[in-house]
Amino acid sequence: MPAEGAIRDGTTADFDLIETLRWQPADGFVRLDRHLQRLYSSATALGFAADPDAIGGALGKCRGDAALRVRLALSRDGAAEATITPLEPLAKDAVWTLRIAQTRLDSTDPLLRHKTTRRHIYDAARAEFPRELADEVLLLNERSEICEGTITNLFISVGDPVLVTPPLTSGLLAGVLRGSMLDAGAAREVAVTEADLRSAQTIFVGNSLRGLVRARLA
Incomplete structure (x- = not known):
């Protein structure tokens, strides 16, 4: 192998x-x-x-x-x-605008779980929208599950204090912030669709550099 x-x-x-x-x-x-x-x-x-x-x-x-x-x-x-x-600080009341890319990730690609300079697919997704229309761009996999953003993991609230985040099996990076939240019981893994995202009570994207950032889907 x-x-x-x-x-x-x-x-x-x-x-x-x-x-x-x-x-x-x-x-x-x-x-x-x-x-x-x-x-x-x-x-x-x-x-x-x-x-x-x-x-x-x-x-x-x-x-x-x-x-x-x-x-x-x-x-x-x-x-x-x-x-x-x-590192320029974000405004405390910052809300990022999210868009969904046409570019898709392959959930069977094992390199998605590692942070590398192999960024072409994320760069392609980011290039689909100008900065003034999207602060972050989300990618789906071949099953139309939401995976992650180009520089962030996704978290949504679905009615309880524990946030939902897509599982690694959807095809995404094992983010440092994501891992710490899972270990602390502040998040749990559930496959997320676009319909789930649109019906979510609250949306966040985040990484270890920025922490959690409130977001909305355009």
């Missing part, structure tokens, strides 16, 4: 593993243990070298006087590089 990192024609995929972290001056890296756990798990599954000293050294250079977006990239040979950009 080929490794998960093999493309379907049998060649080895050319991509890096990535983690996008939030750094806070008072707290350091937010959910660092979970980010590293996902990175090391993906490295093992996909045959990447992963040296904790190299990764720690790259992250150790990321400091600032304000919140930062830190992008950690790990190449197949174990080279680690981190880049930083200022």
Whole structure:
């Protein structure tokens, strides 16, 4: 059986593993243990070298006087590089507008569960709508189940305090924020359709960088 990192024609995929972290001056890296756990798990599954000293050294250079977006990239040979950009805060009352892409995900693609630089399908979905019409774009799978956004996981309220989020079997990234919410009992996995989304009491999208953001489906 080929490794998960093999493309379907049998060649080895050319991509890096990535983690996008939030750094806070008072707290350091937010959910660092979970980010590293996902990175090391993906490295093992996909045959990447992963040296904790190299990764720690790259992250150790990321400091600032304000919140930062830190992008950690790990190449197949174990080279680690981190880049930083200022993180502009969202307004407290921000509500993102969501659209649904025509671009579809294949729920059987195992790479969807790993955060990589193989972004072409997400870039294609994002390109379907101009920024002024959509803050985030959602993708469906071949069964018309909602999977995830181009940079976020989806969460909806269906009448109880525990939010619903699509399961990994729908074909999506095992998000760090998503995992922490599942472990805390703040979310549960249920397949979500467009009809479920349109009838939801409340919609959120989120990731470890931004947290939960209120949203509406246009």
